[in-house]
Amino acid sequence: xxxxxxxxxxxxxxxxxxxxxxxxxxTLMPAAAAIMTGATQxxxxxxxxxxxxxNTNLVELHPADVAxxxxxxxxxxxxxxxxxxxxxxxxxxLLEVSDAVRESLIGMMDQEEMLAAVDxxxxxxxxxxxxDLPREVVHEALSTRDAEERxxxxxxMSYEDNQVGAIMxxxxxxxxxxxxxxxxxxxxxxxxRLPDHTDxxxxxxxxxxxxxxxxxxxxxxxxxxxxxxDIMIKDVVLFHPExxxxxxxxxxxxxxxxxxxxxxxxxxxIGRITIDEIVDVIREESDADMLNMxxxxxxxxxxxxxxxxxxxxxxxxxxxLCTAFFASRVIGAFEGSIEKIVALxxxxxxxxxxxxxxxxxxITMIVRALxxxxxxxxxxxxxxxxxxxxxxVNGLLWGSVMGLASWLLYDNIGIGFVMVAAMTLNLxxxxxxxxxxxxxxxxxxxxxxxxxxxxxxxxxxSGGFFIFLGLATLFLL
Amino acid sequence: xxxxxxxxxxxxxxxxxxxxxxxxxxTLMPAAAAIMTGATQxxxxxxxxxxxxxNTNLVELHPADVAxxxxxxxxxxxxxxxxxxxxxxxxxxLLEVSDAVRESLIGMMDQEEMLAAVDxxxxxxxxxxxxDLPREVVHEALSTRDAEERxxxxxxMSYEDNQVGAIMxxxxxxxxxxxxxxxxxxxxxxxxRLPDHTDxxxxxxxxxxxxxxxxxxxxxxxxxxxxxxDIMIKDVVLFHPExxxxxxxxxxxxxxxxxxxxxxxxxxxIGRITIDEIVDVIREESDADMLNMxxxxxxxxxxxxxxxxxxxxxxxxxxxLCTAFFASRVIGAFEGSIEKIVALxxxxxxxxxxxxxxxxxxITMIVRALxxxxxxxxxxxxxxxxxxxxxxVNGLLWGSVMGLASWLLYDNIGIGFVMVAAMTLNLxxxxxxxxxxxxxxxxxxxxxxxxxxxxxxxxxxSGGFFIFLGLATLFLL
Numbered sequence: 001x002x003x004x005x006x007x008x009x010x011x012x013x014x015x016x017x018x019x020x021x022x023x024x025x026x027t028l029m030p031a032a033a034a035i036m037t038g039a040t041q042x043x044x045x046x047x048x049x050x051x052x053x054x055n056t057n058l059v060e061l062h063p064a065d066v067a068x069x070x071x072x073x074x075x076x077x078x079x080x081x082x083x084x085x086x087x088x089x090x091x092x093x094l095l096e097v098s099d100a101v102r103e104s105l106i107g108m109m110d111q112e113e114m115l116a117a118v119d120x121x122x123x124x125x126x127x128x129x130x131x132d133l134p135r136e137v138v139h140e141a142l143s144t145r146d147a148e149e150r151x152x153x154x155x156x157m158s159y160e161d162n163q164v165g166a167i168m169x170x171x172x173x174x175x176x177x178x179x180x181x182x183x184x185x186x187x188x189x190x191x192x193r194l195p196d197h198t199d200x201x202x203x204x205x206x207x208x209x210x211x212x213x214x215x216x217x218x219x220x221x222x223x224x225x226x227x228x229x230d231i232m233i234k235d236v237v238l239f240h241p242e243x244x245x246x247x248x249x250x251x252x253x254x255x256x257x258x259x260x261x262x263x264x265x266x267x268x269x270i271g272r273i274t275i276d277e278i279v280d281v282i283r284e285e286s287d288a289d290m291l292n293m294x295x296x297x298x299x300x301x302x303x304x305x306x307x308x309x310x311x312x313x314x315x316x317x318x319x320x321l322c323t324a325f326f327a328s329r330v331i332g333a334f335e336g337s338i339e340k341i342v343a344l345x346x347x348x349x350x351x352x353x354x355x356x357x358x359x360x361x362x363i364t365m366i367v368r369a370l371x372x373x374x375x376x377x378x379x380x381x382x383x384x385x386x387x388x389x390x391x392x393v394n395g396l397l398w399g400s401v402m403g404l405a406s407w408l409l410y411d412n413i414g415i416g417f418v419m420v421a422a423m424t425l426n427l428x429x430x431x432x433x434x435x436x437x438x439x440x441x442x443x444x445x446x447x448x449x450x451x452x453x454x455x456x457x458x459x460x461x462s463g464g465f466f467i468f469l470g471l472a473t474l475f476l477l
Numbered sequence: 478x479x480x481x482x483x484x485x486x487x488x489x490x491x492x493x494x495x496x497x498x499x500x501x502x503x504t505l506m507p508a509a510a511a512i513m514t515g516a517t518q519x520x521x522x523x524x525x526x527x528x529x530x531x532n533t534n535l536v537e538l539h540p541a542d543v544a545x546x547x548x549x550x551x552x553x554x555x556x557x558x559x560x561x562x563x564x565x566x567x568x569x570x571l572l573e574v575s576d577a578v579r580e581s582l583i584g585m586m587d588q589e590e591m592l593a594a595v596d597x598x599x600x601x602x603x604x605x606x607x608x609d610l611p612r613e614v615v616h617e618a619l620s621t622r623d624a625e626e627r628x629x630x631x632x633x634m635s636y637e638d639n640q641v642g643a644i645m646x647x648x649x650x651x652x653x654x655x656x657x658x659x660x661x662x663x664x665x666x667x668x669x670r671l672p673d674h675t676d677x678x679x680x681x682x683x684x685x686x687x688x689x690x691x692x693x694x695x696x697x698x699x700x701x702x703x704x705x706x707d708i709m710i711k712d713v714v715l716f717h718p719e720x721x722x723x724x725x726x727x728x729x730x731x732x733x734x735x736x737x738x739x740x741x742x743x744x745x746x747i748g749r750i751t752i753d754e755i756v757d758v759i760r761e762e763s764d765a766d767m768l769n770m771x772x773x774x775x776x777x778x779x780x781x782x783x784x785x786x787x788x789x790x791x792x793x794x795x796x797x798l799c800t801a802f803f804a805s806r807v808i809g810a811f812e813g814s815i816e817k818i819v820a821l822x823x824x825x826x827x828x829x830x831x832x833x834x835x836x837x838x839x840i841t842m843i844v845r846a847l848x849x850x851x852x853x854x855x856x857x858x859x860x861x862x863x864x865x866x867x868x869x870v871n872g873l874l875w876g877s878v879m880g881l882a883s884w885l886l887y888d889n890i891g892i893g894f895v896m897v898a899a900m901t902l903n904l905x906x907x908x909x910x911x912x913x914x915x916x917x918x919x920x921x922x923x924x925x926x927x928x929x930x931x932x933x934x935x936x937x938x939s940g941g942f943f944i945f946l947g948l949a950t951l952f953l954l
Binding site: 018019022062064065068071072073074185188189191192193194196197198199216217218220221222223252253254255256258275276278279280282283286287289290291293294295296300302303304306307309310313314316317318320321323324325327328329331332335338339342343344345346347348349350352353354356357358360361363364365366368369372373374375376378379382383386389390393394397398401402405409453454457461465 | 495496499539541542545548549550551662665666668669670671673674675676693694695697698699700729730731732733735752753755756757759760763764766767768770771772773777779780781783784786787790791793794795797798800801802804805806808809812815816819820821822823824825826827829830831833834835837838840841842843845846849850851852853855856859860863866867870871874875878879882886930931934938942
């Protein structure tokens with residue numbers, strides 16, 4: 001990243017007026033073909049004005065805002081805006097968009113444009129994009145870097161997405177412990193700028209081993225003749241590149257960190273992580289939980305081609321279909337009973353539905369508590385007892401309401417009682433499974449959020465039909 | 478907060494071993510009554526050892542970790558740990574726990590303990606707790622503060638939870654624009670410590686009007702004779718106390734801020750917001766979306782008394798029951814058809830189920846995009862067209878699979894065709910409603926996440942039964 005570019009610091013960019021930009025794009029779409037082939041003068045004065053306004057906007061907007069605009073546009077409109085976006089910021093924008101949109105943007109670029117886009121990026125940023133770029137481009141981009149940077153990029157690329165190594169950067173300031181504050185201040189003045197987010201300086205020995213950190217806040221209030229040794233923090237919150245990013249995020253939240261050092265097994269300083277990356281981790285983690293619970297495999301480009309969306313969603317739909325088919329066979333086993341009392345068919349979805357709803361409430365709460373590290377699996381027993389209590393109260397309460405309604409509707413007190421019993425039992429089933437699914441997933445090292453909503457619904461549907469039709473067959477026929 | 482307490486900075490506290498602490502608490506529970514009445518010597522040596530270990534842990538742990546432990550314990554265990562926790566940190570812990578747990582902890586304290594707990598808190602922190610404390614305690618606590626702090630606390634308490642004013646603090650450093658860096662450095666050295674997270678100093682004029690901000694990073698690399706005027710940022714990202722915290726969070730994410738000034742209508746500096754508060758906002762916002770989608774009213778204490786949990790969940794269960802009852806009446810209208818072809822009862826949940834699953838996928842994706850500000854409601858039309866495309870593909874694909882299965886099962890090609898048609902139509906309905914519900918909620922200023930899962934399931938259930946049974950009645954009877 002060039003010095004000049006980093007001067008975001010000194011001006012605020014206006015925030016995007018997304019509705020207005022959509023209007024401008026709308027106006028320009030009829031001339032899209034001409035613009036894409038390089039035309040800058042359009043015949044229609046309205047279009048010409050829109051083009052000028054859009055260009056001004058794109059120059060002034062922060063890359064993060066441009067990224068949001070690109071996310072919000074359908075494919076063809078996106079292509080037009082991407083064509084008009086400031087090429088110097090292409091790399092920054094690519095870092096900000098979601099994976100799905102990044103793919104669609106890179107797909108529109110030729111090799112030269114890609115190289116130009118990544119040219120200004122820091123080592124850690126290039127490493128982040130590398131997976132999505134063609135191999136030749138990465139190779140070419142690496143060849144322009146010096147040996148140290150190449151090593152950094154390759155190191156960063158070697159970690160999994162969920163490891164601290166994948167989000168660390170290499171912009172570190174380090175000093176020795178035996179110098180005075182005055183020396184540190186003089187040393188800092190030799191830089192044109194300090195790395196973004198710098199709130200502390202790392203204190204290392206001659207072997208690069210981390211000995212402590214010096215907070216800028218502490219440096220600024222200390223007497224110039226104080227020795228770094230005496231004012232540095234020695235017990236540092238630090239991370240290893242193999243650590244899980246979610247654990248790092250929890251440490252950042254808990255200890256209110258802005259940056260933290262990353263060290264290797266010998267405590268040698270190799271990088272740092274910053275709060276902006278951690279905020280992204282937190283956002284992505286919650287998003288992923290939400291998407292996973294609903295049965296979407298990954299974050300989806302809102303305007304992805306239909307077939308890409310089908311691909312992202314087919315698996316959970318297929319699983320759902322299998323479980324629905326199974327539930328249907330459960331009903332099939334009781335067709336004889338339904339033939340005799342057709343009201344059973346009418347009432348059975350109520351039993352299944354309330355079980356699904358209540359099970360989803362339980363499972364959502366537990367998935368969230370597990371994600372926050374607030375629940376140890378050893379507590380599952382106590383939690384289960386509580387959820388069963390809740391289910392019992394709800395079952396008797398709502399079961400009675402529905403039982404009464406069914407009795408009145410069908411003038412058959414037996415149906416009423418079966419309804420109360422079935423609803424209560426299905427809620428108990430939902431509570432039990434709602435606690436067990438995420439706890440077992442967590443214990444076996446799987447993501448408790450993964451499709452949990454589909455799974456619990458499967459159990460409460462089949463279970464609900466079986467319990468209701470089974471009780472009815474036993475007591476009403 | 479006392480100076481001494483703030484020195485977290487200079488040591489790392491060990492992170493909590495939550496499983497081990499649960500074991501210790503387990504061991505101590507038989508002696509809980511004795512401990513709660515003040516016993517420090519226990520007869521059983523195992524219990525005595527556990528008590529000593531637990532006490533050491535509680536002294537060493539960060540208040541945020543103590544908060545997590547309290548969240549993870551059932552009521553009685555929680556009471557014991559809260560009794561043993563370091564009283565000087567009570568205030569900090571209360572700030573860290575969720576609202577539900579905070580209520581349960583405050584319920585165990587007497588007036589004196591509450592006053593001691595809040596005594597060390599900053600103005601903004603006291604304001605945060607004030608809503609949950611008894612009125613007399615707040616009154617008493619206010620009386621010990623000076624006039625300026627009282628004004629700050631009352632100002633902070635006057636804002637809604639979702640307004641910037643509610644999360645701002647008052648620990649600001651401000652300087653004049655016409656001084657040199659050297660003067661600033663000398664001025665800073667007069668402090669014992671700078672406020673947490675300080676990454677910039679606010680530059681104000683004699684009327685406290687914000688003129689710019691000076692980044693510490695910039696101060697440290699500038700020559701001592703440079704004037705603040707020349708190196709400060711003039712176009713500052715700033716907030717007003719009435720601004721929405723979610724907008725502030727997006728600005729922090731976008732522009733990678735660590736702190737930002739809060740000004741009144743005349744641009745007079747009145748406070749600042751810091752990244753740690755913003756991280757909490759982001760976490761709570763995503764959590765709230767997830768809980769709301771599942772139909773939980775608010776974050777729930779995992780070990781809340783059963784009746785509290787029932788209260789938190791009853792509303793959406795009741796709504797679900799009403800919609801399920803409605804769906805059941807839809808089936809009721811076709812009882813005649815079911816009596817003739819009982820297979821309809823068996824197959825109908827498949828049609829409803831896949832609609833619900835697919836609708837939930839669509840709605841989750843859109844709720845997320847709306848929360849990220851990536852979707853303008855003007856785009857709804859295009860999005861709808863895409864989702865309808867996805868639904869059509871899925872409907873024909875999975876509909877055919879199920880149609881074939883039904884044909885083979887019941888040896889009736891008519892049932893097969895009705896199945897294909899009904900599944901396709903219900904998926905189209907799910908796509909339409911899955912786009913429309915959140916977009917309309919957003920347009921009318923409501924939270925698009927609120928119970929969206931329950932709503933979409935209601936539509937796809939009733940709709941699915943109606944479509945399937947309707948088609949069957951038309952074509953098969």
